[in-house]
Amino acid sequence: MLVFAVLIIASLGVYLFYKAKYFQCKKPMEKQWLSAKSSIALGFFVFMFGVNQLITASMPLTIGVGILFLLVGGGSMWAGIRAYKYYLPLALKEAGK
16 A cells, blocks of 8 residues: 555645646746646546545445545546647747747
8 A cells, every 4th residue: 555655645746846837837838738737647646546545445435435536536637638738739839849
């Protein structure tokens, strides 16, 4: 279970890192691109929290909450990946590359 705890804490750290970069950024497309990256990290955080709940589950309510976290985290990661793919070329174009 230590692996899940490390992944949960690391993904929360990555989320906070990209959120801080988001607030420092001035370019609109780069800002959206950073927001997508932070959405992926937050989705991974929630997803791994759900996996941890399912592994340590002892009650049906805990299993239900774990499944809900899996769905919400997976959806957030999926939406973040789609936004990342959309905004990456726009951010590169905005940066002049």
